Amino acid sequence: MKSVLDYVAKGLGVRIVGAPGSGRTSLLKSVVAKLEEDGATVYSMFAAPALAAVPFAGVLSLGLDLRSRTIGILGIVDLLSVQMARSGAHLIAIDDLENLDRESLAVVDVLRRRRNVPLITTMNDRPFQPRSSGYLGSIPEATVSLAPLEYEQIGKLITETLGHPAEVNVVANVLTKSGGNLRLAVRIIQTSALSGRVVLRDGLWCMNSPMLMNEHLNGTVEALLQGLRPEEVRALNKMSLLGPSPVDRLVATVGEDILDNLEYNGLISVIQGSHGTLLAAVFPPIVDDYLRAHTLSSRRILQSAVTDHVIAEPGDHPAPPATDDMLSASLSVLRTEMGSNHAAATRYFQQRRDALEESCYQKWHSDRSLSNAVALLRVYWGAPANPHRIQEVLRQTDSDHGESEDLFLFNMSLAWWQFSHEENLPGAIATMQALASERPGLRDEAEAVTAFLRTSHGSIPGNKDHSFVDSLKHGSQSGITPTIKGLLELYRLNPEKAQHAADSSEGATGYPPFESFIRGMAMLSSGREEAALVMALEFREKALQNVDQFAFVSQSYVAALSLLHHGLFDEAEYLMGRAFSLGKPGFLVESLHVAMLRLSSLRDAVPATSLGVTDGSSGTENGPFPGFGTGLHDLAASRPASAKAFDERASRIIEKSLARGFVFEAVHTGLFALGLLPGPRVRGLLQGILEDRGITVHDQLLAVAGAAIEMDLPRLRHLLDTYVLDGDTFQVSMVLRGAEQRCQLSGEPAVASEIRRAAKDFVVRFGVVGTLLDFRSEPPGSSLTLREVEVALVAGQQSNQDIAEQFGISIRTVESHISNALRKTDTTTRKQLADLIRNAPNSLASGALEASQANS
Numbered sequence: 001m002k003s004v005l006d007y008v009a010k011g012l013g014v015r016i017v018g019a020p021g022s023g024r025t026s027l028l029k030s031v032v033a034k035l036e037e038d039g040a041t042v043y044s045m046f047a048a049p050a051l052a053a054v055p056f057a058g059v060l061s062l063g064l065d066l067r068s069r070t071i072g073i074l075g076i077v078d079l080l081s082v083q084m085a086r087s088g089a090h091l092i093a094i095d096d097l098e099n100l101d102r103e104s105l106a107v108v109d110v111l112r113r114r115r116n117v118p119l120i121t122t123m124n125d126r127p128f129q130p131r132s133s134g135y136l137g138s139i140p141e142a143t144v145s146l147a148p149l150e151y152e153q154i155g156k157l158i159t160e161t162l163g164h165p166a167e168v169n170v171v172a173n174v175l176t177k178s179g180g181n182l183r184l185a186v187r188i189i190q191t192s193a194l195s196g197r198v199v200l201r202d203g204l205w206c207m208n209s210p211m212l213m214n215e216h217l218n219g220t221v222e223a224l225l226q227g228l229r230p231e232e233v234r235a236l237n238k239m240s241l242l243g244p245s246p247v248d249r250l251v252a253t254v255g256e257d258i259l260d261n262l263e264y265n266g267l268i269s270v271i272q273g274s275h276g277t278l279l280a281a282v283f284p285p286i287v288d289d290y291l292r293a294h295t296l297s298s299r300r301i302l303q304s305a306v307t308d309h310v311i312a313e314p315g316d317h318p319a320p321p322a323t324d325d326m327l328s329a330s331l332s333v334l335r336t337e338m339g340s341n342h343a344a345a346t347r348y349f350q351q352r353r354d355a356l357e358e359s360c361y362q363k364w365h366s367d368r369s370l371s372n373a374v375a376l377l378r379v380y381w382g383a384p385a386n387p388h389r390i391q392e393v394l395r396q397t398d399s400d401h402g403e404s405e406d407l408f409l410f411n412m413s414l415a416w417w418q419f420s421h422e423e424n425l426p427g428a429i430a431t432m433q434a435l436a437s438e439r440p441g442l443r444d445e446a447e448a449v450t451a452f453l454r455t456s457h458g459s460i461p462g463n464k465d466h467s468f469v470d471s472l473k474h475g476s477q478s479g480i481t482p483t484i485k486g487l488l489e490l491y492r493l494n495p496e497k498a499q500h501a502a503d504s505s506e507g508a509t510g511y512p513p514f515e516s517f518i519r520g521m522a523m524l525s526s527g528r529e530e531a532a533l534v535m536a537l538e539f540r541e542k543a544l545q546n547v548d549q550f551a552f553v554s555q556s557y558v559a560a561l562s563l564l565h566h567g568l569f570d571e572a573e574y575l576m577g578r579a580f581s582l583g584k585p586g587f588l589v590e591s592l593h594v595a596m597l598r599l600s601s602l603r604d605a606v607p608a609t610s611l612g613v614t615d616g617s618s619g620t621e622n623g624p625f626p627g628f629g630t631g632l633h634d635l636a637a638s639r640p641a642s643a644k645a646f647d648e649r650a651s652r653i654i655e656k657s658l659a660r661g662f663v664f665e666a667v668h669t670g671l672f673a674l675g676l677l678p679g680p681r682v683r684g685l686l687q688g689i690l691e692d693r694g695i696t697v698h699d700q701l702l703a704v705a706g707a708a709i710e711m712d713l714p715r716l717r718h719l720l721d722t723y724v725l726d727g728d729t730f731q732v733s734m735v736l737r738g739a740e741q742r743c744q745l746s747g748e749p750a751v752a753s754e755i756r757r758a759a760k761d762f763v764v765r766f767g768v769v770g771t772l773l774d775f776r777s778e779p780p781g782s783s784l785t786l787r788e789v790e791v792a793l794v795a796g797q798q799s800n801q802d803i804a805e806q807f808g809i810s811i812r813t814v815e816s817h818i819s820n821a822l823r824k825t826d827t828t829t830r831k832q833l834a835d836l837i838r839n840a841p842n843s844l845a846s847g848a849l850e851a852s853q854a855n856s
Contacts, residue, residue, distance in 0.1 A: 001027060001030055001031055001034070003144050004016065004027070004031050004120065004144050005031065005034065005035075007142040007144070008031075008035070008091065008118055008120065011118060012118065012141060012142045013118050013119040013120065013121075013141040013142070014118075014119075014120045014121070014141065014142050014143075014144060015121050015122075015123055015141050015142070015143045015144070016028060016120070016121065016122045016123070016143075016144050016146065017122075017123050017124075017125050017143055017144070017145045017146065018122070018124075018125055018145065018146030019124065019125050019146075019148075019181060019266055020124065020183070020224075020266070021181045021182055021183030021184055022125075022146040022148070022181060022182055022183075023146060023182040023183070024095075024122040024123075024146055025095050025096070025122060027122075027146070028093060028095050028120065028122050031093070031120060032044055032093050032120075035089075035091060039088060039089070040088065040089040040090070040091055041083075041084075041086075041088055041089065041090045041091070042090075042091045042092075042093050043062055043080070043090070043091070043092045043093070044061075044062070044092075044093045044094075044095070045058040045059070045061050045062060045092070045093070045094045045095070045100065045104060045108075046058075046061050046095045046096070047061075047094065047095060047096040047097065047098075047099040047100040047101070047104075048096065048099055049099050051099070051101065052099045052100070052101055053101065054101055055101060055102075055103045056076070056101065056103045056104055056107075057100075057101045057104065058094065058100045058101055058104030058105075058107075058108075059076055059103070059104045059107055064076075064079065064080075073103060073106050073107055073110065074110070076107050077107055077110045077111050077114065080107070080111055081111065081114055081115060084111075084115050084117060090115070090117050091117060091118045091119070091120060092108060092111070092112075092117055092118070092119045092120070093119075093120045093121070094108065094119070094120070094121045094122070095121075095122045096122060096123075097121040097122065097123045098123060098124055098126075119141075125145070125266075126264055126265075126266070147180075147339075148179060148180025148181060148343060149175070149178075149180040149181075149182060149185060150175075150180070150573070150574065150577045151171060151172070151175055151576075151577030151578075151580045151581055152573060152577060152600065154171050154174050154175045154178075154180075154185060155171045157182075157185055157186065157189065158170065158171060158174065158189055158205060161186060161189045161190065162189060162193055162200075162205060164200060164203055164204065164205055165203075165204060165205070166198070166204060166205035166206075167204050167205065167206050167207070167584075168580055168583070168584045168593070168597070169206075169207050169384070169583050169584050170192075170198055170205050170206065170207055171580065172580055172581050172582065172583045172584070173207065173212050173583070174188050174189060174192075174212065175343070175346075175581050176285055176343060176346055176347055176350065176581055177212055177213070177284070177285050177286040177289065178284055178285075178286060178343075179269075179283055179284035179285060179286075179343040179344070180343050181284055184220065184284055184286060187217060187220045188212055188217065188286065190216075191214050191216035191217050191220075192212050192214065193205070194214075194216055195214035195215070195216055196208055196209075197209045197211070197212050197214055198212075211289065212286075213286060213289040213290060213293065217286065217290070218290065221286060221287055221290040224267070224284075224287060225267075225287070227265075228262075228265070228267075231255075231258060232258055232261060232262055235254045235255075235258045235259070235262065236262065236267060236268075236282055236287075236291055237291055238253075238254065239254075239268065239280065239281070239282050240282050240287075240288050240291035240292050241292070243281065243351055244271065244273065244279040244280065244281040244348045244351070245279060245280060245281075246273075246277055246278065246279060246280075247259075247270060247278040247279065247280050248278075250280050259280065263280075266283065267282065267283060267287065268280050268281065268282060268283055269281055269283035269343075269344035270344075271344045271345045271348055272345075273348070275545075279348065281344055281347065281348060283343075283344050284343070285343070285344075285347045288347075330533060330534045330537045330538075331568075331571065333537070334537060334571055334574075334575075335571070338570075338571070338574050342578060343581075345544070346578065346581050346582060349544060349547060349549075349582065350582065350583070352547045353379075353383050353547050353549060353582075356379060356547060357376070357379045357380075357383055357386075360372070360375050360376040360379055361376055361389055363375070363376075364376050364393060364397075368396055368397050368398055369397075369398060369401070369402065370397060370398065370399055370401065370402030370403070370406045370407060370410060371402060371403070371406050373393050373397040373399075373406075373410055374406045374409045374410055374413075374510075376389075376393055377390070377393065377409070377410065377413040378409075378510075379586075380413075380586040380587065381413075381512055381550050381586050381587070381588040381589065382548065382549035382550025382551070382552070382553060382585050382586050382588065382589055383549050383550075383585065383586050384582075384583040384584055384585065384586065385421075385584075385586045385587055387421070390417060394413075394414050394417065397410065399411075404439060404441060404442060405510055406510075407435070407439065407442070408435065408439075408442050408445055408446070408479075408480075409510060409511070411431055411432065411435045411446075412432070412449050412480070414431055415428040415429070415431040415432050415449060415453065416428065416453075416587055416588060417587055418431060419453050419456070419457070420587045420590060420591075421587060425453065425454075425457050428453050429450050429453060429454070432446045432447075432449050432450045432453070433446070433450065444479065444481055445479040445480050445481055448479075448480060448481040448484045448485070449480065449484065451484070451488075452484045452487070452488070455488060455491070455624070455661075456591075456624070458660070459659070459660030459661050459662070460488060460491060460492065460660065460661030460662075479511070480505075480511045480512075481505075482501045482502070482504045482505035483501070483502070483505045483511060483512070483514050483515065483518070485497075485501045486498045486499075486500075486501030486502045486505065486514070486515075486518040486522075487514065487518065487624075489501060490518060490521050490522065490525060490624075490625075490664055491624040491625075491661060491662050491663065491664055491665075492661060492663050492664070493525055493663035493664045493666075493667060493689070493693055493695075494693070495522040495523070495525045495526040496522075496526075498518055498521070498522045498525075499518070499519060499522045501518070502514075502515045502518040502519050502522070512550065512588055513548075513550065513551060514554070516535070516539050516551065516554075516555065517551075517554040517555070517557075517558065519535065520532045520535055520536050520539075520555065520558035521558060521625070521664075523535070524558065524561055524562060524565075525664055525667070526695065526697070527695065527697030527698065527727055528697075528727075529561075529562040529565045529566065529727050530562070530727060532558055532559075532561075532562045533558075533559050533562035533563065535558075536555045536556075536558040536559035536562065537555075537559055539551060539555045540552055540555040540556055540559060540575075543555060549582055549585055549586075549589075550585070550586075550588065550589055552579065552582070553579050553582075553585050553589045553592055553593060553596075554589055554592055556575045556576060556578065556579040556596070557579075557592045557595065557596055559572075559575050560572040560575050560576050560596060560599060561599075561626060561668075563575070564599065564602070565671075565727070565730070565731070566727075566730050566770050567730040567733075567734070567768070567769070567770015567771050567772065568769075568770055568771075569603045569770075569771050570771070572599070572600075573600050573603070576596040576597075576599065576600045577600070579593065579596060580593075580596070580597070580600075591623075591628060592625075594627070594628070595623070595625060595626065595627030595628045596627060597627075598627040598630070598632070598633045599626065599627040599632075601633060601636075602632070602633065602636045602773070603771070603773060621634075621653060621656060622653065622656050622657045622660055622662055622665060623662065623665055624662045624664065624665060625664060625665055626664075626665055626668040626669070626672075628665065629657075629665065631653035631656075631657075631669060632653075632665075632668070632669050632672060634653075635649070635650055635653065635669070635672065635673055635676065636672075636676070636773070636775070640677065641783035641824060641825075642745055642746075642783075642824060642825055642826035643677055643679055643741075643742040643745050643746060643826050644679070644826040645826075646673075646676070646677045646679060647677070647679025647680065647681045647682055648679075648681065650669065650670070650673035650679065650681075650682050651679075651681040651682055651685060653669055653673075654666045654669055654670050654673075654682065654685050654686075655685070657669065658685075658689070663689060663693075666685075666689060667686065667689055667690070670682050670685060670686035670689070671686065671698070671701075671731060674686065674701075674705055674731075674734075674735055674738070675731055675734030675735055675737075675738055675773070676734070676738055676773065676775045677738045677741060677742055677775065678705045678708060678709050678735050678738050678739050678742060679709065679742075680709055683702060683705050683706060683709060686698075686702065687702050690702075697726070697727065697728075698728055700719070700723060700724070700726060700728060700732070701728040701731050701732055701735065703719050704716065704719050704720065704723075704732050704735055704736070705735045705739075707719055708735060708736060708739035708742075708755060709739065709742070711743065711748065711751050713751065713754055713755075713758075716755070716758060717758060720758055720761070720762050723762070723766075725766060729766050729768055730768055730770035732762065733759060733762060733763055733768045733770070733772060734772060734773065736755055736758065736759035736762060737759060737772055738775070739755050740752045740755045740756045740759065741775075743755060745825070745826060746825075746826050746827060746832075746836075747825065747827045747832040747833065747835050747836030748832075749835075783824045783825075784820075784821055784824055784825070784837075787807075787817060788817045788820055788821045788824075789821075789837055790807065791803055791807070791814060791817040791818060791821065792817075792818070792821045792833050792834055792836075792837045793834060793837050793838065794806070794834070795818055795821075795830040795833055795834050796830050796831040796833070796834030796835070797834070800814045800815060800818075818830065818833070821833055
């Protein structure tokens with residue numbers, strides 16, 4: 001809406017482009033209401049398909065007094081021209097331009113040539129339509145495109161529509177089924193609650209059925225299919241039964257004209273499959289569900305579709321072009337993906353994943369061997385877990401016969417299920433201990449898993465002397481022990497040791513593929529965020545092709561952390577939203593999923609529960625990686641009354657992380673807190689940790705933060721003038737912004753102004769593109785009582801004796817009030833305190849003055 005109004009203010013016409021149901025009509029109505037509120041006269045025409053052939057239907061919708069003399073195009077133009085000659089701003093708004101009748105189009109065209117009046121239109125996002133566009137292309141226009149909704153927007157939409165937030169799987173299903181279409185999403189949400197497909201449990205809407213499609217949606221879907229020819233409906237039916245199919249094969253069997261028309265009407269989407277093959281699928285996915293339900297009963301259609309379905313051979317695909325700047329290239333590819341139709345790609349991924357899961361389950365069901373059970377459990381390490389099937393496999397598998405490696409993976413999966421879903425840590429530990437007793441050859445791996453379970457539940461045992469982690473080196477290098485050691489070394493912020501452990505575990509097939517995750521996190525912890533991002537995006541793309549949700553979630557987490565460090569919140573939230581849209585992952589990477597839910601709420605500091613983090617997964621204040629604990633999110637959501645209070649709170653969180661051995665999270669929290677509101681305690685803790693690990697990549701950031709905290713302006717200017725571009729450039733911008741706020745809170749507005757100017761010069765010089773967090777503290781002095789404000793206002797000019805006489809209180813009480821006010825506002829002198837209160841919002845000082853006058 002702001003973009004539209006800005007273009008209109010510049011005298012430009014605006015074209016609002018979006019798919020049917022994208023909200024373009026609602027946007028136009030809001031724009032018209034705002035313009036009319038500001039005093040403009042808007043002539044609004046609302047077209048409709050049924051009126052496209054009715055002469056002057058659009059003009060008649062204006063409600064004008066059309067008499068015989070105004071009949072005809074030029075007569076109506078004359079009438080409107082007279083009205084527009086009056087003083088004030090005049091605009092024309094047309095909703096659904098492609099359905100406006102020809103006579104009304106001619107009226108608008110002639111009128112614009114006479115009056116040069118701005119025109120705001122809404123149009124479909126289909127390709128060029130000469131019937132409507134050709135008439136109105138004579139004046140320069142601006143275009144505002146309405147993109148499909150993302151995961152977070154769907155979550156907010158559910159809350160607004162149903163009054164409560166929804167769990168992850170509900171949001172993911174609504175997003176996927178609607179394809180991000182606003183109107184479809186609203187109807188799916190409403191009918192899912194109406195039909196009982198979702199139910200309210202403990203304040204969260206939860207799935208009550210594997211499908212959201214219900215009878216109340218039939219009319220909505222049928223409206224999308226209205227106007228199709230019989231052969232186009234048959235083509236959609238066939239494509240629905242086939243699933244995503246190669247485009248070249250569909251062209252041969254269905255016909256190019258039919259496919260073009262279906263794509264033109266937004267009912268199919270083309271996505272890229274494995275090996276670069278182009279695949280076409282029915283879109284939006286809710287249409288696919290509707291067609292499947294109505295055509296599977298037709299034996300003739302089913303047989304015909306299956307007979308015609310031939311898998312196309314994978315074609316050659318060109319290698320990506322070489323480039324020196326891999327970061328820019330990766331971001332370019334990511335942003336291109338953000339603008340594409342990823343809802344269809346998500347649907348395709350889910351279909352392939354579900355087919356793999358079903359195939360593995362049926363194979364186990366016919367032969368309940370250990371190897372078949374392990375193959376199915378591997379799917380559930382990343383894919384949404386089916387609790388019934390998992391428990392069935394864990395209880396009914398013949399575990400007495402099979403390979404040792406399969407037996408270990410089976411018991412490890414059983415232990416992790418007991419730990420994560422049954423919340424039975426003693427039972428999980430007992431499972432691994434029993435395995436170690438029965439199979440001495442698996443003792444090292446079993447003890448490593450037991451240690452990892454204990455660490456994930458609490459802290460790293462013996463983290464002071466490191467004996468616990470170092471003892472893991474005696475385990476088998478071909479098993480899971482090196483992987484677990486690598487993860488624990490990441491917890492302790494030892495990137496080189498973690499990298500070495502990942503290298504030594506390479507080649508250990510069958511185990512959770514954490515090696516690439518460890519390497520990416522090791523790069524992050526050593527300050528190589530850009531390299532971590534490039535690698536994570538590469539592995540994430542491979543995971544999409546290989547239908548590997550385990551790798552997709554873990555690599556999305558690595559990439560999101562790197563993007564957040566650079567302030568690229570839109571890109572990070574997109575990556576996390578794509579991971580969320582696949583549904584809640586299986587039990588082995590569920591914690592990464594929860595961590596991303598918290599990270600995705602940092603920018604707006606919204607409650608994590610609104611994004612699907614349930615009470616059972618709320619976690620403790622600290623965790624091994626960023627987002628695992630609640631401390632980081634709580635810091636972003638806090639509104640401190642003073643910089644000192646924030647510094648103390650952030651320091652306590654960091655110290656708790658250190659006490660539990662989670663050094664990686666401590667450093668990440670410290671960097672984040674330093675950017676929000678820099679303080680000496682946080683900076684000191686951060687510097688001590690990095691010096692102890694020999695990590696120097698953040699030295700420039702710490703130096704700038706030190707000068708800003710101490711308000712040493714000459715040293716700060718020198719550091720910024722001699723700054724060398726590095727990976728912390730965005731973080732330095734955050735520190736400068738936080739330091740400005742710190743000075744405001746401490747009653748130093750002049751210093752705050754100097755830092756603000758220095759920050760602006762820094763951003764311009766280095767071209768910082770990240771989004772600075774809008775971290776808001778409480779207004780200065782807001783934590784003071786009314787009496788403390790009254791005393792503080794006069795503390796800079798009057799003695800304690802005079803103040804005591806003025807307010808009728810004792811000198812000791814005056815001293816107490818001043819001492820409390822100095823402590824709460826983080827000021828050091830009485831004059832500084834008085835200036836801070838005087839420069840605070842008017843309500844604070846004026847309220848105290850009014851109360852003082854009333855008492856006198």
